[in-house]
Amino acid sequence: MENWRPSYRLLKYSFFDRRANLKFLDSSRTSTPGRAYNFSRSCELFQQDVCFQRRKFSTFLRGSGNGVMASLQNVDDNRCRIGYRNFASMASTTVRNPSFSVINSDDIDYFKKILGESGVVQDEEKLDDANTDWMRKQKGSSKLMLQPKSTQEVSQILDYCNSRCLAVVPQGGNTGLVGGSVPVFDEVILNVRGMNNIISFDKASGILVCEAGCILENLISYLDNEGFIMPLDLGAKGSCQIGGNVSTNAGGLRLIRYGSLHGSVLGLEAVLANGTVLDMLGTLRKDNTGYDLKHLFIGSEGSLGIVTKVSILTPPKLSSVNLAFLACKDYTSCQKLLYQAKRNLGEILSAFEFLDINAMDLVLKHLDGLRDPLPSSTHNFYILIETTGSMESHDKEKLEAFLLQVMESGLVTDGVLSQDINQASSFWRIREGIPEALMKAGAVYKYDLSLPPEKMYDLVVEMRGRLGTEANVVAYGHLGDGNLHLNISAPQYNDSILSKIEPFVYEWTSKQRGSISAEHGLGLMKANKIHYSKSAETVKLMASIKTLLDPKGILNPYKVLPTSLLSHS
């Protein structure tokens, strides 16, 4: 214990116990927007060492998750706050695991042998792109990207990497928002975009089997021809791949109707860290033989295995789709509207989204070709309700009766009903374009929270109070699923703003027993935040499973679970 280097100690402690009182932090650090900060850490380290003298080192023995958790509960005796975590600073405080090897020319030769020249990418520009996440907040320094074309090749790559102890980052469309799809240091990027075949589609049952690199929008178009749709739909569909969607258990706009991927995915094929191919690619609706392991991989963000094929149940494409864009004056009306919609629209309800006035203004300001559907007056809240059914006349009747009722009762102050597909697309563009508009507006702090519907907007109001005029608090999300996307937009990344947001947002959510990541996942950004939403015992078991499936920890390291919990040889 005495021989632990300070930096190693930092690795162990920094994720939970950065007692760094804010005023000790060097205010002269440079902050290029989004890139890793250059802290002058000496004062922080000193502060931590002083704080940690009092901690029993034994509680931080490897793998003893309980010890770490117990220590968290003892925060109060020091009167030290749990330090804030800036997504970008995470990369600078995370330390490269010294047990991972560095790539050498023999490795490159080997990869070229199994993948061919085209499968090995060392080109600077392409690597630059693959190293940077969609939010442009995180950049790794990987020198190698591999693009296998088959499961066999993936297996060979992982087998080799496991034997050489080379860390690997699985990558699909790279549209993740928590830094889970890009390297932290020099991990090898394993990009599955070359595995984009549709293997089979059964028209009778609607079961689609395809490889993990298929882009979601391409699958949607393919199914369109067959008269089916994908059970999930998200704004990133033009770039995201189904393997990544499954690995992150993506939610999206239609979860309220078609459920989550845990229900729609019937089977998958995954490759474990040591190259073992797990063929769980069933196409059966019901199969109660043994433990249903595919669920481990759905949502594990590539940390337990790389998904290479997916078998998914697709719903039939129904002809009658209607979209209403409504305005409400306050959040309580929005909630009551949801209740009414579920009762009166019932089985035809297929999406229920909300956005507030700040979101609407931002979208209209930064995106071209969009106009306000309700220009006559300003409204505080906008709701998008979509219905999908098989009979146009029946749906229209139901929808119009519902709309008449909510207008008469005053729940809705104004609204428009789309008359053709073009109008519907432009309404959806408003809702789906908010993330893009936020990126154009400058720096954005993104939070994806699951909260009880009645409490959801209280958080937004509190955040507005905390931030005042410093930043623009924008709220939108899947109201139908109780999922709030809280985004704080500022002209630049700024520590004082961040300190007002974190950990307040997480603590608030935790108090409501909500989830600090409803659908985006933990990735790197929230890798040490899991305790806000999951109990210590649960996290400890997760760590055991990770160690079982990936003993060397080469798959997507530093992410999802707190590093201090995982013991690596």
Added chain:
Amino acid sequence: MKIMVAIKRVVDYAVKIRVKPDKSGVETSNVKMSMNPFCEIALEEALRIKESGRASEVVAVSVGPTQCVDTLRTGLAMGADRAIHVEHTGTLYPLSIAKILKALVDAEKPGLVILGKQAIDDDCNQTGQMIAGLLKWPQGTFASKVVLDEENKVATVEREVDGGLETLCLDLPAVITTDLRLNQPRYATLPNIMKAKSKPIKKLTPQDLNVEVKSDLEVVQVMEPPKRKAGVVLSSVDELIDKLKNEAHVI
């Protein structure tokens, strides 16, 4: 002044159309139908003229099967005052439509007839011109700007033609067909949709108007265009010249 707007119910612009297996036409059953986009623009223009005070009433007219009522309801929801539905199942060609509209114009006596320049299902671009011919009224087609003068005697129409923009002055009554850049149609707001339920839709048949619907045309076959062949990557200029000469026969 009354304005009459003719609208057509067509396959929705964003739908991917499929040819029927027997090649007799395009698949229209179980496919989303909506108002022809150019007709929407026509109706929007009529509504704007009415809102500027130059017209007293906008009448929306549609010829077709029973479901046309839905499209007329959309028109009423956008702001038309009343609608007329001439019911006829079966194929309708521009000349028949023009004759029906002429009969309606004789009955309603509007000062202006506005139509979309063409329907997106048949791309005929004939109905507006035919009505003007039958009525012997002036016509301003492919309008990208319409300005009426103070006393509603003259309409100044800017037309989009191949060479650029042409400006015409038409004595009213006249026929105008609208092009894409004329305006951006409004959305149907909920209060207007509710109000539209109580607006009248008059039902007529071609017989009521003494028009015989017969067609001089027969659709023989409808086919998909041939699939685009993939391009070929050539390795040298000589090969290119060889192919241009011997395969494509262009040099």
